[in-house]
Amino acid sequence: MEGIKTIAIDGPSASGKSSVSKGVAAELGFIYSDSGALYRGVTWQAIRKGVDPQDAAAVIECMLSAEWSFFVQDGAAIFSIDGDIPVQELRGKDVRESVAVVAAIPEIRRFVVESLQSLANFGSLVMEGRDIGTVVFPDSPYKFYLDADPEERAMRRYRELVAAGEDEKAHEVLDSLKKRDQIDATRKTDPLVVAPGAQVIDSTAMTLADVIKTVVDAVKKGDTK
């Protein structure tokens, strides 16, 4: 574990975390990890097993009875559930609408947080999420909080969904994003907050390349304050 670094990139939905984290990981040769994919994976597993995502006890049981494996592929930490590797399935509307409720269940957070912490065994990581700097890797000296105006974030997400072939309405995307932000910021366990010592980056008027450079430069300087 000597010399292993963990870069935490937190922020609300569609703030640019994924593109920025992938870019930073590629530039520094670190492993990219999307923590939200795990909460989505738990939600997807429940839905495909016919479990109601609102039924916390049943979702926990479903998560614990599944077989989870973690590995690195093409520079990213990924996972399989009962032998299947869900990717596109995690971005579907059914998962999107239930994931914030599932991610608010403390037992589920504990399982996901421990799984995420174990990924450091693979090497240096860039991990994106909501609680990476506060809970998963609180001792990391490299913490960033990405933000952007809600309208800009909704527009980015809308364009992504349309490009992925989804039939969505822009105002519905904005409503669903605000609703998810609200659940994430107000839940009792590990709410979305700016981690102490995190550098806040408002990307509303910045290009992706500028944001990546800001993070990479700060990490190279060893100072994110």
Ligand code: CDP
């Ligand atoms: O891509 P987007 O930012 O919209 O979502 P995501 O990062 O895939 O996360 C999906 C959901 O998982 C969030 O709305 C949170 O409810 C939850 N999540 C969390 O609670 N903690 C994390 N570290 C990451 C995601």
